[in-house]
Amino acid sequence: MAAARARSEARRADILRAAFEVIAERGYRGASLAAVAERAGLTQQGLLHHFPSKEALLVAVLEERDQWDTGGTGATGRAAWRLDLLATLVEYNAMRPGIVQAFSALLGESVTEDHPAREFFTHRYTQVREDLAGLLRAEFGERLPGGLTPERAAPLLTAVLDGLQYQWLLDPEAVDMPSAFRDFLGLLGAAEAK
Amino acid sequence: MAAARARSEARRADILRAAFEVIAERGYRGASLAAVAERAGLTQQGLLHHFPSKEALLVAVLEERDQWDTGGTGATGRAAWRLDLLATLVEYNAMRPGIVQAFSALLGESVTEDHPAREFFTHRYTQVREDLAGLLRAEFGERLPGGLTPERAAPLLTAVLDGLQYQWLLDPEAVDMPSAFRDFLGLLGAAEAK
Structure with a gap:
């Protein structure tokens, strides 16, 4: 058995x-x-x-793809190392273009009519924005150095993660995805980065 | 005739x-x-x-879609109003979900193998990053208030534009695309926004 x-x-x-x-x-x-x-x-x-x-x-x-992601746990207690972990995840993604390619193709299709992945992605992004807001709050408190609340920074963080993947898949030589993502984390904590 | x-x-x-x-x-x-x-x-x-x-x-x-976009002219002399124009373009996009949906679906597909739009998008993003870097340089000089060079900020600006579109298409009630984009412009000029 x-x-x-x-x-x-x-x-x-x-x-x-x-x-x-x-x-x-x-x-x-x-x-x-x-x-x-x-x-x-x-x-x-x-x-x-x-x-x-x-x-x-x-x-x-x-579901398999999402296991490697930020979604689901919503844990905020470990947020400090998790924001750093996010940069590590992007580095890891840069070593597995096939997985990123499958995910990006599915995200693109999901916005077409009656796509079977649409509900999954809609729900997923609600969750991801919530988790990232929690993570940013634990890191920065109610207001980020650049002036945004965690809730307003979370969709931007999500957008950068997705948007960089398309640029990197199309032209991996031109776009250093992990380094660009770290640049964005620097912007979020801009007071130090300056 | x-x-x-x-x-x-x-x-x-x-x-x-x-x-x-x-x-x-x-x-x-x-x-x-x-x-x-x-x-x-x-x-x-x-x-x-x-x-x-x-x-x-x-x-x-x-090509039709791109006429409404930032690509092509590379004009930097009018950059001050063009950065503002970019925010206006995002507002305009939020009023025409069908066009954004077609574009986002095509971008997603373009990363799959041998897609006929792949070369177009690869070339387009090279051009868009260049144009946006020129625009940021004209606005901020060689270094943005948050610490990045125009060349390092340009892929992030591009990523935010694309990434927000997916989140907005999937859940227009939850994501205010124009307002989120203005938040990002605020981050780029973070010294003032603080």
């Missing part, structure tokens, strides 16, 4: 990895279950055993 | 408007020439008379 479960989990991980690759290359709308199955070395029937639909696979991909 | 040309130009404008709508709804990969033709009240043959391929139509859409 334990061996069977381990085998099933390994298979599931293979499928998710294949799905990330295919979505990075073609987007979600351009991806097919047949292409994901082939990439994972499975029949389509075998894939459907693990994920009953293309949408179910998408949800799993999005 | 003049009447025929005017008719042809009006028809072309109809097609472009229809293409924006269809791309906003379905993305480029999800869009079909048949759907665009139907939306514009033409046969597919009639559409092909104006745009010989789906890719030619995409190029026209991207």
